[in-house]
Amino acid sequence: MEPEHYPRLYLYRRIVQAKLFIDRHYAENIDLEQIADEAYFSRFHFSRLFKNAYGKTPHHYLTKVRMDNAKQLLTQGIPVAEVSFTIGFDSSTSFATLFKKHFGVSPSGYQARQLKKLTSFAANPLHAVPNCFAETCGWK
Amino acid sequence: MITKVTHMCVYVLDQDSAYDFYVNKLGFKVHTDVPMGPDARWLTVTPPEQHELELTLFPVREGSMFDAETARTMTDLVKKGTFGAAVFTCHDLMATYQELKGKGVEFKKAPTKEFYGFEASFKDDSGNWFSLAQLTQEQ
Numbered sequence: 001m002e003p004e005h006y007p008r009l010y011l012y013r014r015i016v017q018a019k020l021f022i023d024r025h026y027a028e029n030i031d032l033e034q035i036a037d038e039a040y041f042s043r044f045h046f047s048r049l050f051k052n053a054y055g056k057t058p059h060h061y062l063t064k065v066r067m068d069n070a071k072q073l074l075t076q077g078i079p080v081a082e083v084s085f086t087i088g089f090d091s092s093t094s095f096a097t098l099f100k101k102h103f104g105v106s107p108s109g110y111q112a113r114q115l116k117k118l119t120s121f122a123a124n125p126l127h128a129v130p131n132c133f134a135e136t137c138g139w140k
Numbered sequence: 141m142i143t144k145v146t147h148m149c150v151y152v153l154d155q156d157s158a159y160d161f162y163v164n165k166l167g168f169k170v171h172t173d174v175p176m177g178p179d180a181r182w183l184t185v186t187p188p189e190q191h192e193l194e195l196t197l198f199p200v201r202e203g204s205m206f207d208a209e210t211a212r213t214m215t216d217l218v219k220k221g222t223f224g225a226a227v228f229t230c231h232d233l234m235a236t237y238q239e240l241k242g243k244g245v246e247f248k249k250a251p252t253k254e255f256y257g258f259e260a261s262f263k264d265d266s267g268n269w270f271s272l273a274q275l276t277q278e279q
């Protein structure tokens with residue numbers, strides 16, 4: 001039976017499972033073709049359905065998840081090379097190139113900016129809060 | 141003229157539980173999480189693809205913001221689902237509905253077709269409800 005003839009709900013479940021698989025295993029060497037195979041879709045059909053559901057191809061979604069997690073790790077002060085490895089990149093150079101392409105700033109530049117902000121918040125937590133809230137809450 | 145919304149307030153009953161709901165179930169990103177003294181915390185999260193809008197997860201408790209009676213009243217109102225806090229959008233409502241239901245999110249309304257696309261509504265862990273919409277291209 002062609003995938004187009006499957007019950008629609010079944011299709012959604014397979015696509016959601018694929019998305020959740022990426023969410024859980026983004027740091028591993030994910031083979032998107034294998035995910036498509038396990039969902040009993042051709043790679044092309046899988047990619048098209050995934051894009052309809054999430055606005056991105058599986059490959060672009062995986063990259064987004066990796067980049068978002070990279071931001072979190074960089075904000076924790078973890079060295080760029082370690083972040084690169086942790087989110088599933090073999091090369092920190094290709095990670096840095098992709099990061100800059102996504103966010104317009106290098107990973108080290110982003111990290112420096114975030115750590116400066118956190119240092120500022122640690123020194124004066126009110127820097128994190130709009131003034132009207134700080135006053136209403138009795139924080140200043 | 142007013143140009144943008146940068147912060148909006150969602151009154152929650154427990155910030156730790158709200159953190160888990162918004163981050164681990166809805167997939168929101170933590171924007172700011174700063175302790176404000178021993179008993180308070182400024183916690184904001186952003187929708188996954190709208191990093192410039194911070195939802196402040198603001199605890200309902202007695203203090204400078206709420207006196208004891210107001211805190212009790214607010215707690216009751218939030219719990220009973222009085223407040224509709226926002227409309228969220230997604231690319232595909234049925235996929236998002238399946239995913240969130242699978243994560244244990246409680247839906248008030250299953251997806252239905254509306255003149256502007258499709259809509260469902262769900263509750264957060266405190267009782268606030270949100271519309272979840274898939275808008276047609278023209279919207």
